[in-house]
Amino acid sequence: MVSHGSIESQIQATGHRLFDAIGRNRPSFFQGSRITAPLLDACLADPEFKRQLLQFVDVYPTLDDKQELYQHLTEYFPNGNGSSHQPALLDLAIKTAGRFGSFGKGVASFAVEQSIKTFSRQFILAATPQQALPKIKRLNSQGYGTILDLLGEAAVSESETAAYQKLYLESLDTLANDIPQNATNFESAPTIQISVKPTSLYSSASPLSFDHTVKNIVEKLLPICQRAKELGALVAIDMESRQYKNLTIEIFKRLRSSSQLADWPHLCLVLQAYLKETSDDVDTLLVWAKDQGQTLNIRLVKGAYWEFECAYASQHNWPIPVWQKKQDTDFHFERLTQKLLQNHEHVYYACASHNIRSIAATMEWARHYETPPDRYEFQALYGMAEPIRASLLEQTSRIRLYCPVGDVIPGMAYLVRRLLENTSNDSFLRQRFADQQSSQSLLSPPRSPVPATPPKRSTDFQNSPLPDFTKPQVRDQLPQAIAHLRACLNSAPETPLLIGSEQIRTSDTFDSLNPNAPNERIATVSIAQEEHIAKAIQAAKKASGSWAKLSFAQRTDLLKSAAAKMSERLWELSALQVLETGKQWSEALGDVAEAIDFLNYYAQQALRFDTPSDCGKTLGESNQLHYRPRGIATVIAPWNFPLAISCGMTAAALVTGNPVLYKPSSQSARIGYEFVRLMLEAGFPPGALNYLPGSGQIVGNALANHPEISTIAFTGSRAVGMRLIQSAANPPPDAREIKRVICEMGGKNAILIDSDADLDEAIPAILYSAFGYQGQKCSACSRLIVLESIYSHFVKRFKSAVAKIRVGPAEDPRNDLGAVIDASAQRKILEYIEIGKDEASLLYQSEAPEYGYFVPLTVFEKAHPNHRLAQEEIFGPVLSIVKAPDFETAIKYANDTPYALTGGLFSRSPQHIALAREKFDVGNLYINRGITGAMVERHPFGGHKFSGLGTKAGGPDYLLQFLNTKSISENTIRHGFVG
């Protein structure tokens, strides 16, 4: 290692020199106009105002008339009610608009539009490359290099990605036509540079279908690179959020290795210093480059999605992938810089930071490693940190500006990021130019990382993390597990009953098949008869005594041990779901993870019943509420969440001390069998959980009607649920009690699209909510209610987006939509599609393979809210779009079915969001996100009306249903002695 001490003092000296050069100059953003400066001040002073402003800026582009704009202004910035930091001008605009009717609204609208324009002009060069040319030329003439960044919306369809490809190609041509190769004095770097976003080139990008994604993006990028090569230009592949990072690196390598781009060094890869993984990535890339004899062109940035990465990981229960503290990122930025500069023979390095300390360190490490000036450069963002860029130009003459070009709408996300960057507490620019921190403190060396914030307490419930498919070794697991399982099932498909400690094979059996390949038998399942139910009741009663007597804490331990076993067998259990129920990879894994969550969550929840709760203290009397097991429970489970729902209902019954007679769905009988075996292996006593497959008509009814059953937990169709409720209401003469029925039934769930919805977010969320697992979820979206004002725009974008959905066997991760569960479901869905064709207008229909229980993905529009299509549960990939004249009517349509399960809303109007919270009558309301995939604890799940009876699964009140409450009052006075 080098002596850091001497380098450090040189860095400090250089840093001070740079600061001196900057002098009292401030970036234009911080001097600002009369309009932006007060906004910025307010953001700096008041985080709540900043939140409101950012959200308003986010929604602004969709507000296309002055009434809407005024409406949103008043919702985001309630007059008098808002922050004390709210700029007076804003208050004035709102007041004017409120007072002077249409004219006033026009004035306010104009004022806001001007402000936003001023704001965007700060950071965005122009709307098109053509329009940006004069500015680029001027910058070039001042000595700045430039790189063109084409702002864009998320590409939600392949027609949109095709448009982006075209735009990139045209931009290269536009620039090449007008800008001379020698416009800048950078010897080694092309004058013409553009930045491309990989996800803008493929709308189904996913780490899960890694190779498929890479292939699709490389296919689209290759012509762009070839054109750049021809033009002597550079193409930088932007780095987006971490989930696409490994894909992006792979795309970079594939392109660099392609014969068409041989020896073309001008493909730049962006890396983010805030990612903990980047250190390893740099090492791997260096090895690769040396091996391949390639040079790397790397732009190192700090990273602009810090908050998002934290939230995304937190929502997936993954470790936070970014450094928690800004100075940790700065520390790593310097380390990475050092390594890249040291390897200058293999790397062309671009230092993209506004932080003087980072810049000074780059200069000094370059000097130290004798990195030739033509092997590195500096970069800054257009519209930010002007004094720094000027000073750098003076000092190094190798500074390139990142130049965004595009409309305000697609540019809004970029604006939000810049506003965040300028106002974050940790921002160098804020610290220097707003908070006026001293040079000394800003130049102090970043300390080496300290441990991150402590994790959740170990007693808290934690959701089970889903596998991170960005990791190659993770991607291999499921195909291996499927292959192994297939071999096992093939040789031993027999699936006996499990009663007490016996395995019982019956002569009467049925076969469970792979829906995507019905000639593949998954299991041959014994069918329970009357006698087996009697036997199971006996076994349960026998187990009951010892089982109910255990403390909640003891039963809790068994649940936790089952959860641990399930985690160990994650891949095997998921593979079984892929084969038996035709689940896509992530669906299968999600189901197993949810099952684990139910075990852990109910284990944690049950503990509160371990100690009776005191009620109403008074002297001489001890009063407590005890919670006692109800008695034997029947669990009748569906096939669509074959492990999670089975496990949730069963775990709840067991942990509260009730033995269980479990009937799996016949379509997922083998999963049910593996589940029961796992529970028994985890230590549940024989008889506490019995496995009794068979038909609902016979086994289900017999279980439900048995006089010894206390509780029926059911998830399934409305028709069967109502039958169970009726049978509980008519107990047999020898019944020991009125059975309690815990029932989750169907849904006819709607997503509302408000006129200001963010369609970049809405469309992918709708596609997944409606067609994930072929729409075979009670939570699935089957109605879209779209406000008239956005209807045609939405339908157009949606139609092209839906076309990208690939139909094919679930086993192949490239396919989005697989077969439905069985022939009868297939028949029923096809019938509904015929009904739909009569009632409404077909917007889109996919192909469907002949072999396997496939149905075409089908979207209807112009559906009437009273149509059968919009009233009845179809349970397949069929979606109907209904147009609503206004928001209140949209909610009315949404509520106007017999169901109340899930519902969604995409809106950026605080008032509409509040209205939906109040009036959208569903069990689970999701705002600005998809409506499936409820997480245990975070989204307690269940509905009312004809969707269900019980309290919410995975929520705090669920276990109460499996318990009787016993109030015990003891007089503790004895002959005047109050004990």
Next chain:
Amino acid sequence: MVSHGSIESQIQATGHRLFDAIGRNRPSFFQGSRITAPLLDACLADPEFKRQLLQFVDVYPTLDDKQELYQHLTEYFPNGNGSSHQPALLDLAIKTAGRFGSFGKGVASFAVEQSIKTFSRQFILAATPQQALPKIKRLNSQGYGTILDLLGEAAVSESETAAYQKLYLESLDTLANDIPQNATNFESAPTIQISVKPTSLYSSASPLSFDHTVKNIVEKLLPICQRAKELGALVAIDMESRQYKNLTIEIFKRLRSSSQLADWPHLCLVLQAYLKETSDDVDTLLVWAKDQGQTLNIRLVKGAYWEFECAYASQHNWPIPVWQKKQDTDFHFERLTQKLLQNHEHVYYACASHNIRSIAATMEWARHYETPPDRYEFQALYGMAEPIRASLLEQTSRIRLYCPVGDVIPGMAYLVRRLLENTSNDSFLRQRFADQQSSQSLLSPPRSPVPATPPKRSTDFQNSPLPDFTKPQVRDQLPQAIAHLRACLNSAPETPLLIGSEQIRTSDTFDSLNPNAPNERIATVSIAQEEHIAKAIQAAKKASGSWAKLSFAQRTDLLKSAAAKMSERLWELSALQVLETGKQWSEALGDVAEAIDFLNYYAQQALRFDTPSDCGKTLGESNQLHYRPRGIATVIAPWNFPLAISCGMTAAALVTGNPVLYKPSSQSARIGYEFVRLMLEAGFPPGALNYLPGSGQIVGNALANHPEISTIAFTGSRAVGMRLIQSAANPPPDAREIKRVICEMGGKNAILIDSDADLDEAIPAILYSAFGYQGQKCSACSRLIVLESIYSHFVKRFKSAVAKIRVGPAEDPRNDLGAVIDASAQRKILEYIEIGKDEASLLYQSEAPEYGYFVPLTVFEKAHPNHRLAQEEIFGPVLSIVKAPDFETAIKYANDTPYALTGGLFSRSPQHIALAREKFDVGNLYINRGITGAMVERHPFGGHKFSGLGTKAGGPDYLLQFLNTKSISENTIRHGFVG
């Protein structure tokens, strides 16, 4: 006023002189034997051991074989598991018994018996007056006066009170025959003195039937006093707990005023300095004495039921009637002493305290007021404080010992009080002789009272206090209210429907009658028709919007204001219950108080739903659980708790935002009407609560089946409840949802009598549980399951106890049992009595008046647990006794009905109590107390099996049933900005 300073210094001087005289002598109790001393030490050191020991001492007399004794020993003093202070000898005894079988148990049993004997010999002279004579004579010959106290069990029947009267008379004769008049040197006080307990002379003593109680006790006491007068003896009327205090004072006055006892000064009244009221009582008595020209003979004690008085008041939600701190009592003891000594012309005063400070003060105040020596004396308890009594004898020669005589069994309560007194932290004896506090500190003057412990926080729920009938003005309220109400009803019986803001009179009506006098019409009630139900639904829907929109806090305020109104109208509403439903006074008041409690409790509980609860925090996502009103609720109420249950169900529905269609029982329709009027007056909006009387068949069914109804809250019979459940399970085609049914139905409740039960406690509790309000409570006891070993003893005592129950109109507080609700109930109960006569053996049957819907109180014994008598709900004053061979079987019998509502256990075996807690399958288990009268919050009420479906009324989970849970998840990320 006198100069306190000089008196104080004299008190100190006298106190020190007394201490000097005592020297190093300790009371025998604190020197003790090898057996009692370690027990006492353990009690002093460890409150938990003391509790166990006191409870063991309490149960000991009932343990009549060595196995039972051994069993209880191990239960109370678990070996190795007990206190570290547990005396080694006790451990040894238990170990010996455990190891050496029957012989070992014999040894242990003998050891314990000897210990208890030693212990009781300390405080009890002998088992009978005859046997006590030698000890009395010896004490007299030493110069001590004596007063004989005959220990006794509670008198639970008139045969037992007759026996006590006989015992008192015989004791006087025994003493007079053997002890010369001049055995002591007290000139003015009779040598022969006995102490009597007023409640031992009348087994139905109650402040509620004040005059009746006084009359009965005076009748029994008069012959005793006459005999004493003839013999020149003194009779002291002991003061028991505060509830009998005013009765006792009145008895004293009546006797003193009776012509037969004219000019007989030797009737002594005991007053307790710890009662706050005693100050006023002394003043009143002095005025009375002066007016009447009578002299008073007063013994002033500190009071021995301090803990009990605190507990009793706390359980009745009354202010604590005793001084909270011991020194406050001491302070008042001195003030009262001063006053009584000052009035020596009208008072003969006995100072009964072991506290040297109190004694010294008495001596000095007597000196100060020049109270003649023959106008006051000192008293001490036999077996306690021997050094003090000796010193007093020396100093004053007027010291009388209170001499308990009796068996160990009845004496146990006395022993417990003495053990408490010797071991209490505040006890003078403990402080001096165990803790060895200095004379200085023990003689310091008690400071004047400081305010008591702060009351409950005002936000906490508080049960509504019942009227305190010891107060004469309270006793007048109800008769006045009844008279007034009767006049009003007579002139305006019309009772219209209340729908929205309309009062509607229909042509079709029914009359509600007074069950005790069926020719008295209470109301003429309009009957709701189909059209009125439709109208009410419209009114409810109209109210619904505004009502549901109110915050929980706002609705809560309305509930509280209704509660306040109800408290104001307590007497009127109670009077109506007496007349319309034939409730006894306390039953009627209890019902109104419970209604008030429901209002206040649900108001308090609802607040927690005002703020949605966060679930599972994660970044970028806001997750909350909201609780929303379900929709219109039907409330169908019973007549037996006509206000409380109506109000509970209605308040729960209303506070959670659901409008209510309320159908009262026809038998209590007027009460229902007054209830709804009161709620509307309190501010509930028109339409939020509608009054729709009519038959269950027509109005009830129509309400239950209506498609717009979301929730049915019902309390009533099993048959009707099941019909409602069935109708909810079969919703009409246009129903908006599956109705939720909240159902409280019948019970067939048992009380278990263990072989070690405290029958003094059990018998009154059973009588009230079985026959309170004619047994017309779903919680009422209708089965007694009695362990074989105690069966005949129990049945004998119980039979004589039940005979005291007076049958007659409820309006008259002397009557315990009134008419049942109507002719149909009367018929049904009489039929069951006939069935009972076939199935079992009639133990007791009362008379029943011809006029009014009376049935005879009936007790069967030798009932078989499978008899219809022991299986079906009778809902009348019919009780069946079942014999059980052992405790486990008793629990089996108890559980062996279709119901699981309330249950009771009288036992003093910790193991049996634990077993019942575990296995006695009821909703409400009551241990060592009655099984009716559940208090809101303290005893959340409700059952399972065929007793009910819902969670517990008056408990923390009740409101959940009227709510839908809405889980709302909002994605707060916008374009990478995590809001």
